[in-house]
Amino acid sequence: HTRWLNVTGVQTCALPIFDPASGLDKVCHLALAAGRIVGVDRQPADFTPNRVIDASGCLVLPGLVDLAARLREPGHEHEGMLESEMAAAVAGGVTSLVCPPDTDPVLDEPGLVEMLKFRAEKLHQARLFPLGALTRGLAGEVLTEMAELTESGCVGFSQADVALTSTQVLQRALQYAATYGYTVWLRPQELYLGKGVAASGALATRMGLSGVPVAAETIALHTIFELQKTTGARVHLCRLSSSAGVELVRQAKAAGLPVTCDVSINSLMLTDMDIGYFDSRARLTPPLRQQRDRDALAAALADGTVDALVSDHTPVDEDAKAVPFAEAEPGATGLELLLSVALKWSRDAGVPLARAVAVVTSEPARVLGSALGTLQASVGRIVEGGVADLCVLDPSADWTVQAKALVSQGKHTPFSSYELPGRVRWTLVGGQVAFDRG
Numbered sequence: 001h002t003r004w005l006n007v008t009g010v011q012t013c014a015l016p017i018f019d020p021a022s023g024l025d026k027v028c029h030l031a032l033a034a035g036r037i038v039g040v041d042r043q044p045a046d047f048t049p050n051r052v053i054d055a056s057g058c059l060v061l062p063g064l065v066d067l068a069a070r071l072r073e074p075g076h077e078h079e080g081m082l083e084s085e086m087a088a089a090v091a092g093g094v095t096s097l098v099c100p101p102d103t104d105p106v107l108d109e110p111g112l113v114e115m116l117k118f119r120a121e122k123l124h125q126a127r128l129f130p131l132g133a134l135t136r137g138l139a140g141e142v143l144t145e146m147a148e149l150t151e152s153g154c155v156g157f158s159q160a161d162v163a164l165t166s167t168q169v170l171q172r173a174l175q176y177a178a179t180y181g182y183t184v185w186l187r188p189q190e191l192y193l194g195k196g197v198a199a200s201g202a203l204a205t206r207m208g209l210s211g212v213p214v215a216a217e218t219i220a221l222h223t224i225f226e227l228q229k230t231t232g233a234r235v236h237l238c239r240l241s242s243s244a245g246v247e248l249v250r251q252a253k254a255a256g257l258p259v260t261c262d263v264s265i266n267s268l269m270l271t272d273m274d275i276g277y278f279d280s281r282a283r284l285t286p287p288l289r290q291q292r293d294r295d296a297l298a299a300a301l302a303d304g305t306v307d308a309l310v311s312d313h314t315p316v317d318e319d320a321k322a323v324p325f326a327e328a329e330p331g332a333t334g335l336e337l338l339l340s341v342a343l344k345w346s347r348d349a350g351v352p353l354a355r356a357v358a359v360v361t362s363e364p365a366r367v368l369g370s371a372l373g374t375l376q377a378s379v380g381r382i383v384e385g386g387v388a389d390l391c392v393l394d395p396s397a398d399w400t401v402q403a404k405a406l407v408s409q410g411k412h413t414p415f416s417s418y419e420l421p422g423r424v425r426w427t428l429v430g431g432q433v434a435f436d437r438g
């Protein structure tokens with residue numbers, strides 16, 4: 001078949017369309033108009049495209065949904081600007097992303113959330129879904145006005161990477177969230193055990209690095225699950241890192257607790273051995289753990305125990321990484337790598353392509369659920385009448401990660417020099433071309 005993608009007035013002619021959520025996997029027509037998909041496997045009458053893009057050899061996927069991407073604005077503009085990180089998102093095929101509330105100032109007031117969303121919308125790139133702060137200033141003492149923050153556009157509430165010291169505050173937060181149907185997003189980490197810079201184990205001991213034991217994660221998980229049993233609150237667990245944590249989540253799901261979880265591309269593919277000779281690019285939160293943990297996370301992502309794969313995009317500037325490992329700021333750039341890492345995982349581990357695509361499209365959209373509002377039925381999917389958020393992928397194009405070539409303002413990634421499969425050629429958001437590799 002001749003394969004064409006016609007954009008902004010829009011039809012496709014015999015393009016391979018792949019959407020795990022709807023089971024669509026065929027060469028067919030796709031018509032777009034006014035930001036919506038108006039025809040799947042059919043061509044509306046009297047339809048004339050404004051622009052034609054030759055997408056021969058490409059695969060059309062739903063736009064990616066990333067549940068963990070720091071945009072570094074406001075407050076950390078030296079590490080990333082809204083413009084640069086949104087551009088990085090669409091360069092990676094990401095059309096919807098969730099940002100945590102640990103900006104400066106913290107996203108604990110409706111006005112701050114509204115301003116961030118307004119600025120993001122003016123860029124006409126990826127859709128932004130902010131998380132509101134669970135407590136004022138992330139100080140862990142006083143709950144925020146969750147109802148007002150929800151009205152301003154927050155899709156859930158989080159402490160980001162700031163662990164709560166008070167179990168009573170967490171209980172009250174979950175009670176309040178359960179009453180109004182909000183989701184609380186928590187990274188499971190016990191405060192005092194989680195202050196190290198590397199995963200506890202032989203490598204950390206040999207290198208003289210302070211360790212973070214697996215118990216830092218499992219103690220927090222036990223606490224969260226016990227409070228869920230009494231409150232009924234829905235919780236999304238951010239960035240699991242251990243085999244033991246995976247097993248606890250599996251048990252919680254089997255018991256019927258309303259819990260979902262994600263894993264980062266870093267923990268899915270890397271281990272503490274990737275720290276190498278104190279490589280600060282591998283200074284991450286949560287820390288990279290041992291191979292048994294990585295393998296357990298990969299298996300859990302494949303079987304559905306772990307719901308979604310995230311980039312954990314955290315751009316860090318040069319000065320914050322050009323210091324000894326233990327002093328380096330944790331974080332790595334990931335938005336542009338998310339889809340390719342998912343494809344590499346699929347290829348290396350023999351995971352069906354449908355699952356690899358689902359964990360970065362429909363599954364994270366399912367985690368967001370009703371918080372997406374009118375977009376719930378179409379984000380992360382290709383459905384007639386849904387928003388025209390699409391990623392056009394060249395699946396045969398392998399590429400080597402080069403830090404200087406990344407669109408993100410942050411150039412640090414432990415995947416530097418890795419060869420990854422699949423290259424995003426075009427990204428469409430609301431039927432408009434937001435990224436064109438040329």
